[in-house]
Amino acid sequence: MNSDTHSEPPQAPVQTSEPVYQVHVFCCINERPETHWRGSCGGKRSRQLCDYMCRLAMTLGLRRIRINHAGCMNLCEHGPVMVIYPEGAWYKFETEQDVAEILRSHVVGGRPVPRLALSIDPSTLHG
Numbered sequence: 001m002n003s004d005t006h007s008e009p010p011q012a013p014v015q016t017s018e019p020v021y022q023v024h025v026f027c028c029i030n031e032r033p034e035t036h037w038r039g040s041c042g043g044k045r046s047r048q049l050c051d052y053m054c055r056l057a058m059t060l061g062l063r064r065i066r067i068n069h070a071g072c073m074n075l076c077e078h079g080p081v082m083v084i085y086p087e088g089a090w091y092k093f094e095t096e097q098d099v100a101e102i103l104r105s106h107v108v109g110g111r112p113v114p115r116l117a118l119s120i121d122p123s124t125l126h127g
């Protein structure tokens with residue numbers, strides 16, 4: 001007799017009524033050699049800037065907001081880049097002032113930051 005005959009049916013994934021995080025930020029920290037033709041966000045201080053954003057979020061006491069390091073998101077030429085969900089809003093950032101403004105205005109206040117927003121044409125994406 002096959003032992004699978006008496007196994008329990010697979011359990012359905014646990015469903016929650018609301019998302020775990022209200023806002024989820026992914027910052028690319030991918031790093032390539034300086035000579036790479038696409039460059040990289042990590043080569044432009046993205047890890048330090050992302051970590052600064054995390055510290056600022058903690059200082060502000062923000063809960064249910066997650067800020068994660070991410071790998072390459074295929075927008076290297078625009079970098080450093082981050083994407084914010086649930087909106088799927090893309091931003092370019094270069095300074096501590098930029099990430100602070102994105103955090104305070106977009107993430108906390110729900111007001112986009114046009115001067116840093118990226119408008120991406122999907123047809124221009126690399127492979």
Ligand code: FES
Pocket residue numbers: 028029030031039040041042071072073074075076077079080081
């Ligand atoms: S290295 Fe950041 S998007 Fe590719």
